[in-house]
Amino acid sequence: MDQVRPSSAWLVDTHAHLDFPELATDLEGVFARCRAAQVAVIVTIGIDAETSRTAVELSGRYPHVYATVGLHPHGARRLSDDALHHFADLATQPKVVAIGEMGLDYYRDRQPRERQRACLEQQLELAVQCQKPGVFHIREAHEDFLCIVRPYAGRLRPSVLHCFSGDWKIAVRCLDLGFYLSIPGTVTYKNAQEQQRVVRLAPLDRLLVETDAPYLTPIPFRGKPNEPAYVRYTAEKIAELRRCSFEEVAEATSGNAQKVFGWTF
Known part of the structure; x- marks a missing residue:
């Protein structure tokens, strides 16, 4: 898929896992379906050292793909000094646009919470050092997250x-x-009333759209693996909830992604 902007509205999937087997075995098909859905850019996400390296490799191979590097809270125990140096080195690559996904996950609780918090702080320091935005994974831990991140907000992009x-x-x-x-595909679910309320009330210039592919597949494909082309259904649902056009949502969210991640065309 060439990095081109369609003449009409185009979309950015700001969070996908292109290296996961559900997508990696058919990338050309994934990208062809993106073209049909007017998805012009994909950010593929690192969740540990290996996937971060792969994300960087994919961003170098495909002009429409950008990468993040970092450690998911499920792997918090693995954040050694060597791992931090590795992420810092990867972050110097030209198409690495953020540090993460990092954060706190008190829903799965696969790592001690104290270690999750320390891991988050270390990666926040790295993001400040690298002058990169953070991509945060926060589940049932918003109070602790806000307490930790607030002192960094003035220095963090x-x-x-x-x-x-x-x-x-x-x-x-x-x-x-x-x-x-x-905002992911879950916003299309009937029981996502609070998420839908946030979409209605939040400023459009502060919203992004994502798939988290291969997870969180939107209606009408729920139950199947998600893929970046399906971010269109999320954008269409946001337009419905806000009573505006799909084109307005596409233009705003893609412009927001460009501001956050800093790429140029």
Whole structure:
């Protein structure tokens, strides 16, 4: 897929895992379906040392793919000094646009919470050092996250709450810190009423769209692996909820992604 902007509205999938087997075995097909859906740019996400290296490799191979590097909270115990140096080295590559996904996951709780918090702080320091935005994975841990991140907000580039799952009160606090809210395919689900409320109330110039492919597949494909082309269904649902055009949502969210991640065409 060439890096071209369609003449009409185009979209950015700000969070996908192109190296996961559901996508990696058919990347050319994935990209062809992106063209058909007017998805022009994909950010592929690192969750540990290996996937971060792969993300960087994919960004070098495909002009429409950008990368992040970092350690998911599920792997918090693995953040050694050597790992931090490795992420810092990877972050110097020209198409690495953020540090993450990093954060806190008190829902799965696969790592001790104290270690998760320390891992988050170390990567926040790295993001400040590298002058990169952060991509945050926060599940049932918003209070601790806000407590940890607040002292960094003045030094940290505007960053992203991936798959934002907080309520409107949490959204306001994140917006006040200058962060962007990234909306996944779950917004199309009938029971996603609080997420839908956030979409209606948040400023459009602070929203992003994502798939988290191969996870969180939107309706009408729920139950199947997600892929970047399906971010269109998320954008269409946001347009429905906000009572505006798909073109307005596409233009705003793609422009927001460009501001956050800093790429140029």
